[in-house]
Amino acid sequence: MKILIKGGQCFVNGRLVEADVLIQDGKIQALGKGTIAEDETNQVIDAHDKLVTPGLVDVHVHFRDPGFTYKETVETGSKAAAHGGFTTVGAMPNVDPVPDTPDKIRQMVKRNQKASVVHIAQYSSVTVNRQGDQLVDFQAMKAAGAFAFSNDGSGIQTAGTMYRAMAEAAKVGLPLAAHVEDNSLLFGGVMTAGKTADKLGLPGAPSVSESAQIARDLVLAKVTGVHYHICHVSTKESVELVRLAKKEGVNVTCEVTPHHLLLADHDIPANNSYFKMNPPLRHEEDRQAVIEGLLDGTIDMIATDHAPHSREEKPKDDMRGAANGITGSETAFAMLYTKFVRSGVFSLTQLLNWMSVVPAEQFGLRNAGHLEPGQPADIAIFDLNTERQITKEGYRSKGVNNPFTGQRVYGTTDLTLVDGKVAYSRNGEDFA
Known part of the structure; x- marks a missing residue:
């Protein structure tokens, strides 16, 4: 044919x-x-x-399968990805059971291959059950099919655990993708602290909960030499920390989501859970900082953090108690092209690099991200x-x-x- x-x-x-x-x-x-x-x-x-174009590459999706298939399945998630032009995605490990043993990873890889219409690269968790301080067997997880490690959805709270995890990831030569969030700095917030939170009468969390953990991790990454990848960077302080670390030779990459590029907290029209995500929408100065970070190379790529939930988990009239996250696979390219390329902020080649070439290269996905004979x-x-x-x-x-x-x-x-x-x-x- x-x-x-x-x-x-x-x-x-x-x-x-x-x-x-x-x-x-x-x-x-x-x-x-x-x-x-x-x-x-x-x-x-x-x-x-x-x-x-080469099929787009998204290193950060949640397909909820197994364990939460009322939200999404490998089949529906992969069809959503294909609808958005993505042909390779990285599936996060916050499922049930958590892929924290070689057998579980092998089962997930097999499920992905059978049910998906796109290529799925599977993350292993960093710790057992994606909690606590007991590390998975990094070498065995790589051998079983894991392409990277992450506890996404939860920040690793203990510096010693992160240090040991980075050392193990460095040994096996795979990226460690971190959800950066210091839980002690959240103070029960459901959105970013500031004027909009006050106006809506909602508890706010300071954005330093992100940048404080990034600062810790960058020091550890420099010592261990790991490929440290920061998920969904969202604040001006985070961008500046990464910029300085790259100048110092730290092996760090990071991603930004479409929604943090497109929206700030002042765009939240009401107490509407469809605007609740983690990290939350930040201030306009943060949004401008992540745009600048993309343009100057501090931020390496765009990833959707596609996070489907049921209607019951996302009551539109209240952020309190609602699940974090929004879907993104099906709207990412069109929204970014419309709002940024057509307005002249990004070039089309820049956008395509951030959404195909760079994520494939940085995560070692050799058969993705390029339109060329033999691929x-x-x-x-x-x-x-x-x-x-x-x-x-x-x-x-x-x-x-x-x-x-x-x-x-x-x-x-x-x-x-x-x-x-x-x-x-x-x-x-x-x-x-």
């Missing part, structure tokens, strides 16, 4: 070039302009006036010219907890291929 994607603007080696893409046996066979004979192919996909045919095609509305009915995820529902955007996904097979098609097109 030969498939030809014809006439698209292709993102190749950091540049946009008009080219045709030939796919055969699940791989990219050729890439060029006018060099591929159309009559020798079985299927032609007209990509004129469309953007053709798997993991490809997304986007329509940059047609405005469409984000609707609740259009979501593939079980979760509809997304504050961007109703927004009108450009950059919607037309087609996502994984190993040359259709993982998502806006028009319902399929082929063998």
Whole structure:
């Protein structure tokens, strides 16, 4: 089966070039302009006036499977990812049972491969049951299929535990991705402390709960030499700490979410749980700082932190007691393209680098993030010219907890291929 994607603007080696893409046996066979004979192919996909990219890479998703499949499953989460143009994702370990033994990791990898329409790289937890101070067997977890380690959803509270975990991760040569949050500095807050929290009558948590733990971890990372990756950076102090650490040669990378780029706490219209996430939306000066951090290379990549919940866990009229998190896989590229690229803040090549090339390279995902011959045919095609509305009915995820529902955007996904097979098609097109 030969498939030809014809006439698209292709993102190749950091540049946009008009080219045709030939796919055969699940791989990219050729890439060029006018060099591929159309009559020798079985299927032609007209990509004129469309953007053709390597499948996007998201190193931070929550698929809730096993244990919380009323929120999401591997199947629905992966279909949501494909709907957003993602073909490779990193699944976090806050599930039940927690993948903290080699057997559990192997079971999750097997489940992922069977049920997913995209490629899933599986995180191991750092500690047993993602709690306490007992470390997992890092070498055994790597051998069983873990691609990185994280206790995401919970900050590691003890410096000694983090130090030992970093040392073990460094030994096996895998990243340690940290949810940075000092619980002693939260004070029961459900959003960032400040004028908006006061206006809404909600308890606020100071943003130093994030930056204080980052400061601790950066010192430990320098000593251990680990690849220390910071999840969902959100404050100006955090950005400055990472900037200084990189200058000092610390092996640190970090990500920012679409929602922390797009929203600040003053955008929260009411006591609405669809605006409750962890870390919470910060002040406008923090939002500007993470934008600047992306542009100057302090922040390496964008990751969604896709976090679906049931309607019961997200009562729209109260943040108190509501679960943290919003969905993101299906809205990330379109929202960022519309709000930042079309306005000239980011270039399109910058956005694609942050959402494909850099996460693949930094996390050692060698078969992702590049559009080139020999690579798997993991490809997304986007329509940059047609405005469409984000609707609740259009979501593939079980979760509809997304504050961007109703927004009108450009950059919607037309087609996502994984190993040359259709993982998502806006028009319902399929082929063998």
